[in-house]
Amino acid sequence: MTDPLLPGDPAELGGYRLLGRLGQGGMGAVYLGEHPDGRLVAVKMIRPELAPDTEFRARFRSEVNRARQVPPFCTAEVLDADPDHPTPYLVVEYVDGPSLSAVIARNGPLGGGALHSVAVGVATALAAIHGASVIHRDLKPSNVLLAPGLPKVIDFGIARAFEATSRHTRTDQMVGTVAYMAPESIDNEHFGEVGPAADVFAWGAVITYAGTGRTPFRADSPTATAARILTQPPDLTGLPAPLRQVVARTLEKNPADRPTASELLQLLLDLDPGDKTELIRPELLQAAAAAQNNPRPHRRPRRLRRTVLAGLGVLALGAGGLFASHTAGGVSKTVNPAESAPAWQRADGGPALIDRLDRPAQWREWVEAEGRCLFANGRLEARTGMAPVFRCSGPSDPFAKDQAIRVGAAILTPGSCAAIWFRMVGTEGPLASLCETEVRLGLDTADGVTGEVQAALPSALGRVRRVEVLVRDQQATVSVDGAAVLTKQFGAAMPAAGRVTFGVLDAAISGNAHVAFTGAEVVAAASRSAAPSASGPRPRFADLTRGNVTSVATLHAYDPAHASAVLEPMLFLTGDAYCRAFQIDRSDDRCVHHAWMTESSNTKVTVPIAANAKYFTWEDPDGAVHMDAPEKGGTYPAGAKKFAQMFKKGEASMIAVTTEGGRITRMAVVYTP
Incomplete structure (x- = not known):
C-alpha cells in the first residue's frame, strides 16, 4: 500500500521521480519511485x-x-x-x-x-x-x-x-x-x-x-x-x-x-x-x-553427451573460408574468422576478477581421483583422471546480467578440451569448450552437455589461444584470438546468475586429458542500453599488477605459503581530494567537513608477494595503538607471521599496499573487522 508524500518529502531523488511513501524504518523513509524508463522501484532515503x-x-x-x-x-x-x-539513498527492486x-x-x-x-x-x-x-x-x-x-x-x-x-x-x-x-x-x-x-x-x-x-x-x-x-x-x-x-x-x-x-x-x-x-x-x-551454489569442483564421474551431426557435418572451407556449424538443440551463428570479436565495455562500477593464474589465489589447487588442478610452469594446469570432466576450484563470486570472460587456454594432449563454465549454479550451467580443432557451446546439466553447437578451428596443439566469452541477456558469443566463431541463444535455460570457473573435458575418453589456463579476467559488461552514470565520473584506481604503486586496498585473501594476496584497490581520500576526483562542487559538505572518504573499485586482483616484503600494524611493541596517518597504514613492524595471524579468519580488511614491478613489497594495516 502506498501513502501520499508528506510535506517536506522530495519529489525527485537521484533522477527517480517519487510517487508516494511505502513506509518508514530505522534506515529512513522508503518511497515508491519511477525510473526514467518507467519501471517502478523502491527508493530508500537515509536518515538526514x-x-x-x-x-x-x-x-x-x-x-x-x-x-x-x-x-x-x-x-x-x-x-x-x-x-x-x-x-544518501539506495534503490532496490x-x-x-x-x-x-x-x-x-x-x-x-x-x-x-x-x-x-x-x-x-x-x-x-x-x-x-x-x-x-x-x-x-x-x-x-x-x-x-x-x-x-x-x-x-x-x-x-x-x-x-x-x-x-x-x-x-x-x-x-x-x-x-x-x-x-x-x-x-x-x-x-x-x-x-x-x-x-x-x-x-x-x-x-x-x-x-x-x-x-x-x-x-x-x-x-x-x-x-x-x-x-x-x-x-x-x-x-x-x-x-x-x-x-x-x-x-x-x-x-x-x-x-x-x-x-x-x-x-x-x-x-x-x-x-x-x-x-x-x-x-x-x-x-x-x-x-x-x-544451492557449491563452489567445490566436480566430484562424481559424468558422461559427456555430444550432439550427433547427422549428415550435416562441420565445414572448414580453407584457411580463409567460412567456419559453419548446424546442430540440433541450439542456434549457431555462421561467422567469418576475420570477423572481430564483439566489442564490450565493463559496466561502471561492476564487479571484476583478475588473476594471472600463476599461483593459488582466487583459483585453487585441487586433487582427486577424478582429476586434478595444479599450478605448474607458471599456469593453471587441469587433468582428468577417473572422470571425463573435472572442474577447478574457482572463486564463489556470482555474476549476473551481462558479463565477459577472457582467459588464455592451451590444449596439451590430443582429444582434450579446455572448459569454461559461466553462470554456473552448483555443478551446472552454460559451458564453452575450446578443443583441439573446434569450439563448442552448450548447457552442462546432470544428464551431460545438451543443446551443444560447434564451430571448427585450425589445430593449434600446445599453443596458448586467447578465448573470450561474452554473455548478453540470454545469448553467449565465443571468440578465439580476437575473432568471433560461435554464438548460441540459450533462452530460458540461461541461469540468471552464477559463478565462473575453468576445467578440462576428455573428449577422446583417453583418461589423460590435459589443458592449461593463464591470465584470467572476468568482468560485468555494460549492457547495450546502459546510460552514462548519473553519479559523475569514476576515477582511475591503482593497477597493483604492474609497475610501482602505492594504494589503499581491501585484503580479501592472504596466503604467505604461496606468496599471494587477493586485493581490491580502493580510494582513501580526504574530503577535498575526493571532491576533486569526482568533480563535486567544492562548497559541498563532503569537501569541507569530511576528513576521509572511500570508494571501492569492485575489482579483485591476485598480486604476488615479494620474498622481502615488509609488514606493519598500528600497535607499538607495548601494545599501544597509534593512528597517525590512516592513508599510509600502521608504521610498527609486524613480521609475516604476526600479519598472517591477524588475517587468518579470512575476513576482508583494509590495508595500505606498495608494489614494485607488480609484486607486493609492503602491507600495512589500515582497518581490521
Missing part, C-alpha cells in the same frame, strides 16, 4: 542526521557494493545507490506484495504448503546472500515480502553500515529486532562473533512466527526476550513435526551447531513431499535449486 557522518558513508558504500553482488534468488535486487549524495508480518497480522499463522513455501523462499534468499559473502543481520518478518510466486527478502547487508557508525550507535545499543537475534548478537563474548549463522538463527525465529503467530522466545519485554534467547530452549509448539525439527536445529545456541544456509535449504528440499507440494510453485523450486 546520518548524512554528515563520514564513517557511515564509507561503510554504507562498502555494504552497498557487496549487496549488489547478491544474485536475485528470492531477494529484492539492488539496482542503484549514491552514498555521496547530499541525502520494487516488490508488489505485503510483508510477512502484515499477512500474519491480517490472516493469522500460515500452514501446509504456504508455510513451507515461505520457509524455502527465505532459506533460498539466505543461500544467495551468504554465497555473495554478505550477512543480512536484520532478518525479520517485515523484511520478507510475499510477492506473487516468490517470497522476497529485502534490506540484506545494510544493517552493518548502521552498526559500525559510532556517532549514532551507542556502545550498548544493538542493531536489529531482539526477538530475531541470535545469542551471539546479544552476547558475543560468550557465544562468539556474529556471522552468517546469526541469519540462520533469525530464519528459525521468522518461520516460527510464520507458523504460530508468535516468536520462539516471546516474553513481556525485550530484556526478558534476550534473556530467554541466551538461556532457554525455544517454544516451537504448533509447528508441523518435520519442519519443527529443522527449525530446532537453526535455533541452537552455539552457532557451530546450526546448519549453513545451503545445508538448511537442502534439509527443506529433502522433507517428505507431502509437506511441501501443495502450494510450492515451480519458479520457487527453480530459484532454490539455483541458490
Whole structure:
C-alpha cells in the first residue's frame, strides 16, 4: 500500500521521480519511485542526521557494493545507490506484495504448503546472500515480502553500515529486532562473533512466527526476550513435526551447531513431499535449486553427451573460408574468422576478477581421483583422471546480467578440451569448450552437455589461444584470438546468475586429458542500453599488477605459503581530494567537513608477494595503538607471521599496499573487522 508524500518529502531523488511513501524504518523513509524508463522501484532515503557522518558513508558504500553482488534468488535486487549524495539513498527492486508480518497480522499463522513455501523462499534468499559473502543481520518478518510466486527478502547487508557508525550507535545499543537475534548478537563474548549463522538463527525465529503467530522466545519485554534467547530452549509448539525439527536445529545456541544456509535449504528440499507440494510453485523450486551454489569442483564421474551431426557435418572451407556449424538443440551463428570479436565495455562500477593464474589465489589447487588442478610452469594446469570432466576450484563470486570472460587456454594432449563454465549454479550451467580443432557451446546439466553447437578451428596443439566469452541477456558469443566463431541463444535455460570457473573435458575418453589456463579476467559488461552514470565520473584506481604503486586496498585473501594476496584497490581520500576526483562542487559538505572518504573499485586482483616484503600494524611493541596517518597504514613492524595471524579468519580488511614491478613489497594495516 502506498501513502501520499508528506510535506517536506522530495519529489525527485537521484533522477527517480517519487510517487508516494511505502513506509518508514530505522534506515529512513522508503518511497515508491519511477525510473526514467518507467519501471517502478523502491527508493530508500537515509536518515538526514546520518548524512554528515563520514564513517557511515564509507561503510554504507562498502555494504552497498557487496549487496549488489547478491544474485536475485528470492531477494529484492539492488539496482542503484549514491552514498555521496547530499541525502544518501539506495534503490532496490520494487516488490508488489505485503510483508510477512502484515499477512500474519491480517490472516493469522500460515500452514501446509504456504508455510513451507515461505520457509524455502527465505532459506533460498539466505543461500544467495551468504554465497555473495554478505550477512543480512536484520532478518525479520517485515523484511520478507510475499510477492506473487516468490517470497522476497529485502534490506540484506545494510544493517552493518548502521552498526559500525559510532556517532549514532551507542556502545550498548544493538542493531536489529531482539526477538530475531541470535545469542551471539546479544552476547558475543560468550557465544562468539556474529556471522552468517546469526541469519540462520533469525530464519528459525521468522518461520516460527510464520507458523504460530508468535516468536520462539516471546516474553513481556525485550530484556526478558534476550534473556530467554541466551538461556532457554525455544517454544516451537504448533509447528508441523518435520519442519519443527529443522527449525530446532537453526535455533541452537552455539552457532557451530546450526546448519549453513545451503545445508538448511537442502534439509527443506529433502522433507517428505507431502509437506511441501501443495502450494510450492515451480519458479520457487527453480530459484532454490539455483541458490544451492557449491563452489567445490566436480566430484562424481559424468558422461559427456555430444550432439550427433547427422549428415550435416562441420565445414572448414580453407584457411580463409567460412567456419559453419548446424546442430540440433541450439542456434549457431555462421561467422567469418576475420570477423572481430564483439566489442564490450565493463559496466561502471561492476564487479571484476583478475588473476594471472600463476599461483593459488582466487583459483585453487585441487586433487582427486577424478582429476586434478595444479599450478605448474607458471599456469593453471587441469587433468582428468577417473572422470571425463573435472572442474577447478574457482572463486564463489556470482555474476549476473551481462558479463565477459577472457582467459588464455592451451590444449596439451590430443582429444582434450579446455572448459569454461559461466553462470554456473552448483555443478551446472552454460559451458564453452575450446578443443583441439573446434569450439563448442552448450548447457552442462546432470544428464551431460545438451543443446551443444560447434564451430571448427585450425589445430593449434600446445599453443596458448586467447578465448573470450561474452554473455548478453540470454545469448553467449565465443571468440578465439580476437575473432568471433560461435554464438548460441540459450533462452530460458540461461541461469540468471552464477559463478565462473575453468576445467578440462576428455573428449577422446583417453583418461589423460590435459589443458592449461593463464591470465584470467572476468568482468560485468555494460549492457547495450546502459546510460552514462548519473553519479559523475569514476576515477582511475591503482593497477597493483604492474609497475610501482602505492594504494589503499581491501585484503580479501592472504596466503604467505604461496606468496599471494587477493586485493581490491580502493580510494582513501580526504574530503577535498575526493571532491576533486569526482568533480563535486567544492562548497559541498563532503569537501569541507569530511576528513576521509572511500570508494571501492569492485575489482579483485591476485598480486604476488615479494620474498622481502615488509609488514606493519598500528600497535607499538607495548601494545599501544597509534593512528597517525590512516592513508599510509600502521608504521610498527609486524613480521609475516604476526600479519598472517591477524588475517587468518579470512575476513576482508583494509590495508595500505606498495608494489614494485607488480609484486607486493609492503602491507600495512589500515582497518581490521
